[in-house]
Amino acid sequence: MSGRSVLTGKHFMHGDQACAEGAIAAGCRFFAGYPITPSTEIAEHLARRLPEVDGVFIQMEDELGSLAAVIGASAAGTRAMTATSGPGFSLMMENLGLAVMMEIPCVIVDIQRGSPSTGLPTMVGQSDVMQARFGSHGDYEIVAYAPWSPQETFDLTVHSFNVASRYRVPVLMMSDEVIGHMIERVVIPPEDQIPHWECKRPRHPPDGRFDPFLAEDADLVPPMAYAGEGYRVHFTGLTHDEHGYPVMSAEAHQRLVTRLVEKIRRNADQLIRTDGYYLDDARIVVIAYGCTARSARRAVWVARQRGIPVGLLRLVSIWPFPEQLVKGLASRVDTFIVAEMNLGQMIREVQRHVKQPVKGVFHAGGALIPPEPIINAICEEAVTHG
């Protein structure tokens, strides 16, 4: 049975539902997951929706198996996703590295909750952002988006699938409990207006000489062959050559890992997304992402009413970090404030790129940071630099 894959129209839905609908609109036809608050609604929604579009839903025995199954499905050429929260995200770090190494596209959604450990299962957090960057062992770069509304959750889920396919990478959707459970208007565009980026594919039919890891283009992305197509590919988590064969040498390792990292760095301009408010004449810049950016925008607006020249830089992609943009701002503003629902994670990245002292507005998680502490921080900085 073929149901509608794109529910074109205006809806009133929560972020988790928007994520699920974004996945289906993007062509995701495989979901493997394990129930975990506050992401479970994504699995529940896809359990109902995927069979309507001839997709596969399977509830796995754990998150280790969930991501392994997603990578396996994607190896067979199906757009595939899993969704989880902190404890499950930790278990996925193993196979996240496999997806990086095998260059198999997939989307991993983390609806962040209060952590560490079991933490606050039903309450919000933003403390997995450094795990998103560095959680799996080894050197790699990662692509991660942080939506601030159900609408943006839909849009970024579609985008995440496109980036995953286009660059042969795992893509992380680092949402949070507030956005996941927030109900707002979501406008789903007509099917022909859903962006679709293709995965690069072999340029010739199988002849026994296809190299699934040979990147001949400037973007460093090699073409992908799927299981069963006849290319007789070998994919391994071991260090491998362009043909996919294991090579245990320092030279091969240097070549492979450098390309995997450069693949993201060189294409960073296409991957980075940001949003700005009142930045043009700002002397103070607040940096925030996800649910905290909503309070930050309010705080910036209130401070502007008081005549303070403050702006907001919202990180839509948290990784790669918009290094050049922040450096550019640093050359003309007095000070930065980072507001985030952890005790100081993304602030480290900001500090790396600016000479000014950076002020943090932190909370360990459990409740949205209200605008007031951000307003107070802005006012203090305005006095200091006024």
Next chain:
Amino acid sequence: MGKALVVSKHPLDDVIRSDRMPHIWCPGCGIGIAMRCYAQAILESGIPLDKHIIVSGIGCSGRVAGYMNLDSYHSTHGRAIPFAVGLKLANSNLTVTVFSGDGDLAAIGGNHLIHAARRNIDIKIICINNFNYGMTGGQLGPTTPHTARTTTTPYGNPELPFNLPYLLAAAGANYVSRWTTLHVRQTKQDILFTFGKPGFTFIEILSPCPVGFGKSNNIDEGLDEMEIYRERCVLADSVPMEELGIDLREERPIYIGNFVNRQQPPYKPVQLEAAE
């Protein structure tokens, strides 16, 4: 001196990546024999090579994926089964075989093993059991017999091992067999049979690991273990499953053969009926 017989093509050239030879396995290891049985079964299956997929985990047996001239996936330690589950569910036209070792499948991957069996997913498992972790140099595995010596049980193994056929039968596998690397015809024939057997199938293949397991347990050479197989293997039709445990060092039968052959329908993803 007779004239050397020169052949330009080996019968398995199409199915084995000869450019990857020599393999990594030690003298006396049985994994190559098991791989040969798998390769021969593939050739005889009538299923196009392009539709045979191999997924493996980590360890000596996990290296088989890299030697088969198939679409081959050498996944993470313990996760070969869920990787294969995703692959099979995404393309049900493929014959997906998981070829890995007892440590990979039954210890770190044990949870996936029992749940894939419970779901009766249509994947074919070939499990090399050499009673220890070979790749890392002969440590305790989930199949190491009680009191056996390994590098991490220097005073003898205080644990009890898995009886894999019993475990898989209880978990719900559709088909469970055991052979050894001495029984190459039966092994090949059984692998061939499972290609046509719907649902979750599990073939345990006992295999010598003289360097890892044998040396510490008075089974010096691979051939010595083959001799044990020859002397003590008994084809078991009606032995209770709980009697299928193995200790190579004891003078008692090693039961081999097919133990479970159920007709349960394999897992199928939910499919909705077309609307009227």
